[in-house]
Amino acid sequence: MLNHYPDVTSSVLTGLGWYYLILLFMNLLWTVRSYKVDGEFSNGVPKATVWAVASSIFMMMSAAHFSSARSAETFLIRMPVFFKDLVDANFANPVIYFVLSIALLWGMIRLREWWTKPTVAWSLLNISLVFMGLSLTDYDFRQIVGKPDNVPIVGMLFIVAFFTWIYFRRAVDNDNRVAEGRPLFEQENNEKVLVWPDLVYTELICMVVLTAFLIFWGIALKAPLEEPASSVKTPNPSKAPWYFLGLQEMLVYFDPWLAGVVLPSIILGGLMAVPYIDFNKKGNGYYTFKERSFAVSTFLFGFLPLWVALIVLGTFLRGPNWNFFGIYELWDVHKVEAANNVNLSEIFWSLPGLPGLPRGSSIGAILLRESPGIVLTLAYFAVLPPILGLTVLRKYFVRMGVLRFLVFSNLLLWMAILPVKMLLRWAFSLKYIVGIPEYFFNI
Amino acid sequence: MSVGDYIRNSQIWRSVFRHPAPTDRRNRVVVMLTNFFLHLHPVSVKQQGIALSYTWCMGGITFFLFLVETITGVLLMFYYRPTLEWAFYDIQALRDVQTLGIMREIHRWGAHAMVITVWLHMYRVFLTGSYKPPREFNWVIGVLLLVLTLLLSFTGYLLPWDQLAIWAITVGSNMARATPFLGMEGPGFQLLNTSGYELITNASDAKFLLLGGRFVGEATLNRFYILHCVAIPVVVSGLIAIHFWRVRKDGGISQPL
Known part of the structure; x- marks a missing residue:
């Protein structure tokens, strides 16, 4: 057959x-x-x-x-079926995925002395490459990973891991040097050299290698071209270009005005604000972790779990109807996932002793209905920053001044709203904190 | 006298390069100062500042990929007509018929690579603290270049006019409809619609502005084509020039103070 x-x-x-x-x-x-x-x-x-x-x-x-x-057909070296079933049954949901990616980041920071050792890193690389080789013996895995447009994303995973390794290796080295009172790695053997030949030759070789690489890539993989555009045949899933899939993934938790407009704007504004809120004068022009652990950890948190991992999630694991599929699972359009999410207002007003959800379409009735969520949201953005400034972030508040600290703490809180909403969704099936569909204002 | 020496000493060679071959120290300095393409560089740099394990070369690679995209893009423009009638079939011909069809592969893979190298460049700049004074503003320009790189890639995504293209742009541009105040399905747009006169409709909101119509159609293709081939590259070129100039003015490649 x-x-x-x-x-x-x-x-x-x-x-x-x-x-x-x-x-x-x-x-x-x-x-x-x-x-x-x-x-x-x-x-x-x-x-x-x-x-x-x-x-x-x-x-x-x-x-x-x-x-x-x-x-x-009879070849034996393939990913064992029990392992595939295990992965698909236990790891194929966003909760595990996100928790694992956070745990990985935490482990990377805590165990930086260990995993930056060349032998350890090489072993990890071998393990991940063998895992990938074995996984390629699975039909469904190959369908996602082998798609020409997805190949660069697989490459990006390894490249990001590699450069993160370089960072931690050099940061650990420099931190040890500082602790021992030796000069930084960047300060040793740091004579001035002439740009011709020391830099221009590197640039030339780099350009030649890149050109060869691009031509080889162009020959090996054909650029995709699907059927001619048709506005009546909607593909399922419809996906944005891959670099926006982190934003598309946020649509699971937020409405488009937040996930597609406000949050991206705040990401960019926040990035631009970075040099003006980071008052730490240390760590300028060399690799270090200890001297700027908060800044680096925050950035890594934003870049690795919240950006790269969400792109990987959106590209490889989100299938038809934006359902979550395991890496060895067939993209079945008929897969059904129950979604019985409720709004905070519905939970709140059905608490014992309260009169039930206020009805009515007047502005006053809507505001009353959503008052618990509105109060919580205002408290989150207006009350939390001063509290943080007087408690855990006190040393930042003292050194930053009011305006700078308010911008900084609000950016942090904006960064945290995705994980916060994720937790609320997973723990309480919460749909909207503030739900005013009448005015497209849902948070 | 060898042939090479003869050529290097000829009047034509010297009129082009303005200086002898950079074989001794003096001429290696002079070449950096007198050659247009090389004068972006300083004459000398700190050894650790140009070490690959320090810079990862990602900024340079991004710039090189921008040049590759420009060259392959111009070649593709000779073959491609941005109309509903021809767009898809011109791309199909590039795949199946045209000799230079591989330009499309290089253009597409180069674009993917460029997005990744921009991120890695920012990653490196952050991790070495190179955005700290006096380089704060150059980081801001860098963020603008990141946005424009993503927009370049996004506008180019539509041009093959296949299913992948229009639905990716449809998903992306549906976000514009939800822009607060300015989108048909964004919070607060009713505030701009006073009684009797509607300012924000599906023929005047942010999505309409982006697409040049209510749906992804011929006007969108034309709009994205011009943004992709002319408008954004011009702005990017200007910002790249400022970015490089600021790198030099702000003290070159960052180093421990």
């Missing part, structure tokens, strides 16, 4: 054969490096042996994939 959704085909196996061949060469190079710098175990065996073994495993994997390309 012909399988229309084959997990493994001969072309997939050939592709993976090349994939593991690349992993083999990467690990061979690492073995050489390890032999030179890593030293030996206590019994005299070089630590590089571990990487030599890893390389030979990748060699066998590669050979197995190439030689089995003709008998794809």
Whole structure:
């Protein structure tokens, strides 16, 4: 019987054969490096042996994939079904996804001394690449990850991880140097050199490599072209361009006026305000974490879980009807997710002892109906900043002055409204804090 | 005398480059000062300031990708007509028939890459604290360039005029309809509609302004084409010039004080 959704085909196996061949060469190079710098175990065996073994495993994997390309149906190296079911059943919802991404950021900051060690980082890279290679033996995984427009996003994940690693590695190094009273890494071997040749040659090589890379990419992957535009055939899901998918994901929690207009404006305004609210004079022109831990943590929180992770979520995990799908799950248009969300006003007015939801369409009746949410929102933006300034953020308030601190604390609170609304939605099925659909004013 | 030396000493060569080959220290200094393309750079820099592990080269790569997009974009303009009748089929011909069709692939992948490299450039600038005084305003210009890069990519997304294009733009532009006060479905637009005269209608709100119509149609294609090929690139070029100039004036690549 012909399988229309084959997990493994001969072309997939050939592709993976090349994939593991690349992993083999990467690990061979690492073995050489390890032999030179890593030293030996206590019994005299070089630590590089571990990487030599890893390389030979990748060699066998590669050979197995190439030689089995003709008998794809019976090929055994594939992601086990129980694992796929486990992931789809337990990790396929936004709560777990968002909590995991926060936990990952927290772990990255707390364990920065550990995971920036080259051996640890290389092991993590190998693990994630093997995970990806095995996952590519799944039909549904390949459908999302292998889409030409989505390939750069997969690449972006690895690139962002790589540069985050570089940052933490150099920051940890500099923080240790400061603690020991040694000069910063950037201050050592820092003679003046002539731009010609030291910089212009780097630029030239960079341009040549990039051009070659773009041409190779252009040959390897065709730019997508779907059917001619038709205003009557709506695709499901309809997605914005990938870099706006974080904003589209916010539509789950907020109405378009907030998710699509106000929040993006505040993100940009907030970014522009950064140099004017960060009064910390340290950490100017070198990598450090300890000297600006609050600024860096806040920025990482905004960039990694709230921007990159939401783009990945919107691109790879949101399918028809904007439902959440596991990475190995078929995008079934008929998947139904119950959504019985209620407004804060409905919860509030049905509390025991209260007369029930006020009716009426006059402005007064609407304001009365939504008064709990309005009071909460005003308190959040107007009362919370002074309280924060007198308590946990006191040292910032003292150094920033009133105006600067108000801008700063309000930007922080705006940044927090997405996680806050997420928590409220997940915990209480809350739809709107303030719900005035009569005037399109829903928060 | 070798052929290379003969060429480098010829009148034509010297009239173009204004200085001898940069083989000794003096001429390596002179070349940076007298060559138009090189004078963006200072003559000398701190070694750690240009280390790849410090700068990640992302700003430079972004600028290079902007140039790649300009060149491939101009070539694509020779083949592409922004009308409902031809837009899709011109792109199809680029895919199936035209010799230079790969320009479209390079243009699209270069655009994706450029969005990512802008983010990484900002990431690096933030993590090295390079927005701190005296570079505050250059960071602001950088944020503007980020917005314009996203808008360039967004306006270009529509041009192939396939299903992917119009529905992505439809989803994106539906947000404009919800603009407070100025959108048909935004909070507070009723305040601008006084009795008897409606200021904000579906033929005058923010979405209409963006699309040049109530739906994504021919007017939108024309509007986005001009924004994509002329209006935004001109503004971006100006801001890039200011951005680079400020990098130099604010003390070059950031370094520990």
